[in-house]
Every structure is written in structure tokens, then in C-alpha cells.
Amino acid sequence: MTDSPFSRVALIGIGLINSSLARVLRRESMAQEIVVCARQQATIDRARELNLCDAATLDPAAAVEGADLVVLGTPLSAYRPIAERISGALKSGAIVTDVGSVKQGAIRDVAPSIPPGVHFIPGHPVSGTERSGPDAGFAELFNDRWCILTPTPGTDPGALSTVMALWQSAGMRVVTMDPEHHDLVLAITSHLPHLIAYTIVGTATDLEDTLKSEVIKFSAGGFRDFTRIAASDPVMWRDIFLNNREAVLEMLQRFSEDLTALQRAIRWGEGQKLEDLFTRTRAIRRSIVEAHQA
Numbered sequence: 478m479t480d481s482p483f484s485r486v487a488l489i490g491i492g493l494i495n496s497s498l499a500r501v502l503r504r505e506s507m508a509q510e511i512v513v514c515a516r517q518q519a520t521i522d523r524a525r526e527l528n529l530c531d532a533a534t535l536d537p538a539a540a541v542e543g544a545d546l547v548v549l550g551t552p553l554s555a556y557r558p559i560a561e562r563i564s565g566a567l568k569s570g571a572i573v574t575d576v577g578s579v580k581q582g583a584i585r586d587v588a589p590s591i592p593p594g595v596h597f598i599p600g601h602p603v604s605g606t607e608r609s610g611p612d613a614g615f616a617e618l619f620n621d622r623w624c625i626l627t628p629t630p631g632t633d634p635g636a637l638s639t640v641m642a643l644w645q646s647a648g649m650r651v652v653t654m655d656p657e658h659h660d661l662v663l664a665i666t667s668h669l670p671h672l673i674a675y676t677i678v679g680t681a682t683d684l685e686d687t688l689k690s691e692v693i694k695f696s697a698g699g700f701r702d703f704t705r706i707a708a709s710d711p712v713m714w715r716d717i718f719l720n721n722r723e724a725v726l727e728m729l730q731r732f733s734e735d736l737t738a739l740q741r742a743i744r745w746g747e748g749q750k751l752e753d754l755f756t757r758t759r760a761i762r763r764s765i766v767e768a769h770q771a
Contacts, residue, residue, distance in 0.1 A: 482639070483508040487544040489537055489559060491515050491524045492710070493605055494576040495550030496614030499529040501647045504616050514540035524611045538566040546643070549575035553582055553716035560590035569594040572636050576602055578663055580627040580656035582720035588629065596636035599627045599656065601663070602649060607708040620648040621769050627656040664724035669732060671714055672725065674706035 486508040488495040495513075502508045513530035514537050515521045521533035534540050541547045541563045549556060556577070567573065573591060577583050583599045591597045604622040606613065624644040628637050641651045654662075681692050681700070692700065718725055742750040 481507055481509045482642070483546045485510045485512065485544040486546045486548070487512045487514065487540040488530070488548050488550060489514045489540060489563075490550035490555075491520060491529065491611045492550055492609045492713075493613040493618070494602060495548060496524070496527075496529055496611040497616060497618040498548060498550075498576075498614075498647065499524075500614055500616035501619065503528070505646050507643070507646060508546075512540045512544065520611060527611055529611060529614075537562045541571070542566045543568060545571050546639075547571060547573045549573070549577070549583075549587070552710075552712045553577050553579060553586070553720045554712075556583060557586040557590075560587040564590040564592055567592060567595045570596075572596045572598060572639060574598045574600045574640050576600060578667065578717050579720040580625075580659045584627070584629060584656055596633045597629070598632065598637055598640045599629070600640060600644070601625045601627070601659065602644060602647070603663075603667075604649070605709075607705050609710045609713075617648070619644070622649050624649040624651045625659055626651060626653050627659050628653060629656075660721050661724045661727075664721055664728045668717055668721055668725050669728045671706055671709060672718065672729065673732075674703040675714070677703045678707040 486502060488499055488511065491499070491513045499511055499513070502511055510532065511530045513521055513524045513533045514535065515524070515533070516535065518535065521535065524530050524533055537559050545568070547563070547567070549559065551559060556575070573587065573595060574597070575583050575587065578601060580599045580601060587599075588597055602619055602622065602624045604619050606618075626637065626640060644651050677700070681689060684692060739751075739754070
């Protein structure tokens with residue numbers, strides 16, 4: 478254990494990502510001590526039962542005391558109050574990182590509370606399922622997926638290397654990216670698909686009772702996949718859309734324009750336009766499979 482890269486790791490929030498990370502830390506013997514912080518006693522009790530931590534607390538400041546790595550894994554709306562709460566308890570040289578899906582918002586809400594001598598490395602392991610909570614995690618979640626780090630100007634190279642090594646140990650491929658560019662990329666690859674899924678499933682819930690029951694009974698693959706995405710944590714996704722609103726609205730506008738063009742092609746029987754579009758989109762799917770991101 479003395480060779481562990483971290484003496485004490487504080488996981489603030491123990492949902493899908495942080496509970497998976499806890500399992501990685503155990504598997505790789507990367508931490509001498511893991512401390513979990515959550516809002517509810519039942520959650521930290523469950524984290525203990527699952528052996529995800531050595532200690533647990535409801536107090537973020539107590540969790541980070543003496544920690545050399547702090548990982549924020551809460552909904553984005555909790556970032557600012559947590560950062561303010563832990564600011565005075567962070568030890569010099571500690572690294573604070575996060576796993577959120579919107580990086581400009583994370584920097585806005587966390588960076589002002591990071592004291593001198595403490596390093597903040599915003600991060601986003603791009604991996605997940607629709608499940609949440611400490612039971613949802615599994616160490617293999619990160620295998621061969623991408624982790625995007627969005628360091629700010631003046632970031633300590635050693636701290637950045639430490640966070641990169643953490644996610645590489647979890648099996649991820651790590652890249653760095655400008656925060657604004659990250660938010661734009663994720664708006665189209667993640668945020669817009671979730672918004673569409675929520676909308677389609679929401680449309681189904683507004684159908685007449687007889688039709689709704691048949692939609693559920695005869696759900697084909699497409700609708701079934703949408704329901705899986707739409708089952709994702711509602712608080713987390715509320716925060717994502719509100720914190721990345723500009724990029725999401727830009728991509729939503731592009732999508733709306735493309736949808737209108739598709740609607741016109743169907744109305745006027747323009748089969749070649751439809752076939753051309755479907756041919757191009759099938760090629761994207763093949764590229765994703767070839768990149769092992771399917």
C-alpha cells in the first residue's frame with residue numbers, strides 16, 4: 478500500500494462514475510484510503526457495504542481534509558456550494574478534478590474557490606450508462622473510452638500528468654481540449670441525443686391510453702433504445718442542459734433545420750435525398766464501430 482500514488486482520495490458524490498472509479502482505485506491499489514461523501518446517510522451506508530470506501534461522511538469539508546486527490550462527481554448545480562465548502566479544508570498540493578459533462582460551467586463554479594497551492598484539473602470521462610447510484614458502478618466502465626481533460630492556462634504540468642495517469646490506469650484514452658470546444662463537441666455527441674430521447678419518450682407519454690399501451694407493448698429496437706437513454710438521471714441532465722445551454726441551443730437549431738429539410742423530402746417523395754442521407758449516416762455508425770466506441 479505504501480506504493481499507492483495517493484494517500485487519501487476523496488470522492489464527492491458516489492454515483493455511476495465515482496463508484497466505478499472507486500472500484501478502479503481498489504483494483505489497482507491506487508489509494509491508501511478512500512473517503513466518500515454523499516448527501517444522504519443511506520447512500521454512504523451503501524458505499525460502505527459495497528467496500529467502495531474506508532471512511533464516509535455527509536460533510537464535504539471533512540471528506541477532503543488531508544486528501545491529495547478530490548474528485549467531484551455530483552450534479553453540476555452542486556459544484557459551486559461544494560467548492561465553497563471545501564475551499565478552506567484543502568491541503569496545499571492537493572488536486573481537485575471532476576467528472577462533469579460541461580467544462581466551462583465547472584471552471585466557472587469551482588475555480589474561484591480553489592486556494593493557491595491547490596490544483597484544479599477539469600475532466601470528463603466520456604463513459605456511462607443510464608443507471609446511477611453506488612450500485613451502478615463497475616470497474617470496466619472506462620475500458621477503451623475517452624477521457625477529456627480541459628486544463629486552464631497556468632495549470633501545473635505535474636498535476637495534469639497525475640490526473641492523466643489516473644484515467645489511463647482506469648483503461649481510458651486521455652486527451653486535452655479547450656473547455657469551450659469540449660462543450661460544443663459534447664452538445665452534439667451526447668447532450669442533443671439525450672434531449673431528443675427525452676422528447677420522443679415524452680411524446681409517447683402524451684398519447685391516448687390505448688395507443689400508449691401498444692407503444693410500450695410493441696416497442697421496437699429504436700424506441701427501446703430511446704427509453705434507455707431517457708432513463709438517465711433527471712437532475713444530472715437538467716443541470717447539463719442549463720449549464721451548456723448556448724452550445725445545446727446552437728446544435729438544436731441545426732438539428733431543427735435538418736429535420737425540416739427531412740420533413741420536406743418525405744412530403745414531396747424525394748426518395749433519393751432520403752437514401753443519400755441514410756447512406757451518409759450509416760457510414761458514421763461504421764466509423765464509430767471501427768473506433769471501438771459502439
